[in-house]
Amino acid sequence: MQLVVGRIGRAHGIKGEVTVEVRTDEPELRLGPGAVLATDPAATGPLTIAAGRVHSGRLMLRFEGVSDRTGAEALRNTLLIADVDPEELPEGEDEYYDHQLMDLDVVLADGTEVGRITEISHLASQDLFIVEREDGTEVMIPFVEEIVTEIDLEKQRAVIDPPPGLIDDQAEIASSREADDSREADEDSREDGDA
Incomplete structure (x- = not known):
């Protein structure tokens, strides 16, 4: 290989x-x-x-x-x-070669499927999993211990615990909703002050 x-x-x-x-x-x-x-x-x-x-x-x-x-x-x-011999493993306990991680299923801790690793991007600061979702969209998952909690090569899966907004847009929706609510509250207080 x-x-x-x-x-x-x-x-x-x-x-x-x-x-x-x-x-x-x-x-x-x-x-x-x-x-x-x-x-x-x-x-x-x-x-x-x-x-x-x-x-x-x-x-x-x-x-x-x-x-x-x-x-x-x-x-x-x-x-x-x-x-490299395909059977060869890295020396470190929590280290992996790219070919070992490719095509792993990415799931949440509760088993909810997120997608499949199609590419690994090596950046200066960290590595990223490029994960293809069922609908064909891609999401980038930082390969850091806090987010990727388990790699199980036997079960061919990576378990993740993503922060809000990483794999969905909940954080964006929540922040825009809060902004709308605070704008409405400001307008209400101005109207009350004008009366």
């Missing part, structure tokens, strides 16, 4: 080094020196990591055969893809 583990960013310096947006929880395993990675677009690779280091909080990599800034710039926006 192939997993995207990074995306090549800008060239850094003049010796072929590039910045890498890490998309794996195990960069030391997947993006270490000697690792051979497939690429998207495929014509760019495979790429073998010659060296790596962290600079100002960013991962920098140098690939075999890329020794100058021009070669490094040509790799920009290339996705780095690692071959």
Whole structure:
């Protein structure tokens, strides 16, 4: 099975080094020196990591055969893809690979169905489940402990406890109703004051 583990960013310096947006929880395993990675677009690779280091909080990599800034710039926006055994599990207890989470049913604690995970979006601050509902609409669920309370791979489901307004528009309706009520109360008090 192939997993995207990074995306090549800008060239850094003049010796072929590039910045890498890490998309794996195990960069030391997947993006270490000697690792051979497939690429998207495929014509760019495979790429073998010659060296790596962290600079100002960013991962920098140098690939075999890329020794100058021009070669490094040509790799920009290339996705780095690692071959992973589908039976392999992450080391951490509450960690999952994307392929384990895809197509899980998303339900509330009481069993109410919300939808199915169709995509996982990796943002800088957190990961998001893109959940397709039965009616074809999508809802984004932050993959944080406070909201996603349980992942049950055996039952193929993710249990969520969403705050008001995350998967429905109750919060919006309540706030607009309150605004209407307070406007009416203001108008009533002005009318009483005018009398």
